[in-house]
Amino acid sequence: MSIKRSQITRLPLARWLAIEFSAIVILSLLWTIESRLAGCSAFVGGLIFVIPNAYFAHRMYRYQGARNARLMVGNMFRAESIKIALTAVFFAAVFILMEPVHVPALLFTFAVMVVMSAVLRFLIRPQPRR
Amino acid sequence: MEMVFIAASIIIGLGALATGIGFGLLGGKLLESTARQPEMANQLQTKTFIMAGLLDAVPMIGVGIAMYLIFVVAG
Numbered sequence: 245m246s247i248k249r250s251q252i253t254r255l256p257l258a259r260w261l262a263i264e265f266s267a268i269v270i271l272s273l274l275w276t277i278e279s280r281l282a283g284c285s286a287f288v289g290g291l292i293f294v295i296p297n298a299y300f301a302h303r304m305y306r307y308q309g310a311r312n313a314r315l316m317v318g319n320m321f322r323a324e325s326i327k328i329a330l331t332a333v334f335f336a337a338v339f340i341l342m343e344p345v346h347v348p349a350l351l352f353t354f355a356v357m358v359v360m361s362a363v364l365r366f367l368i369r370p371q372p373r374r
Numbered sequence: 375m376e377m378v379f380i381a382a383s384i385i386i387g388l389g390a391l392a393t394g395i396g397f398g399l400l401g402g403k404l405l406e407s408t409a410r411q412p413e414m415a416n417q418l419q420t421k422t423f424i425m426a427g428l429l430d431a432v433p434m435i436g437v438g439i440a441m442y443l444i445f446v447v448a449g
């Protein structure tokens with residue numbers, strides 16, 4: 245049985261991504277005042293959050309509507325587990341592959357992005373299509 | 375050195391446990407309320423999405439700190 249995808253909600257993914265990328269660039273520029281390595285680490289820390297989060301938003305809104313409630317919840321669980329796994333893998337990759345890394349800049353930018361993303365979702369909510 | 379790995383595993387384990395409980399409750403309530411009022415499914419999904427972002431904020435930071443402990447402090 246094939247399940248039709250219904251797009252009831254317009255997800256402002258592009259707007260969220262634009263605001264988050266702007267915040268990453270601003271934070272990276274602020275960290276660049278300390279050193280170039282800190283700026284680079286801050287940018288990477290922001291990307292570690294934004295990429296899994298974008299995947300989570302995309303995956304969670306794959307199915308919509310009451311008919312697809314079961315698929316909706318199943319996709320939410322899968323999206324969350326993949327998001328946490330991706331974050332852990334990205335952190336491990338950065339700590340192994342990126343040899344000189346400014347850890348405070350990386351973790352600070354990551355933490356700021358986590359808080360900012362939650363606030364952003366409150367401020368710019370997905371709107372229903374009319 | 376072993377204590378660092380134990381600390382990292384406790385951080386990841388408790389974070390995963392709390393997120394699992396939270397998401398279980400959230401998903402259960404979403405299914406329940408969607409079954410009760412199917413016309414509200416769209417708005418309920420949006421609210422669930424917003425709450426999911428708040429729910430996994432602290433475990434995500436925990437994962438970052440645990441990876442730092444494993445690969446930088448212990449490694």
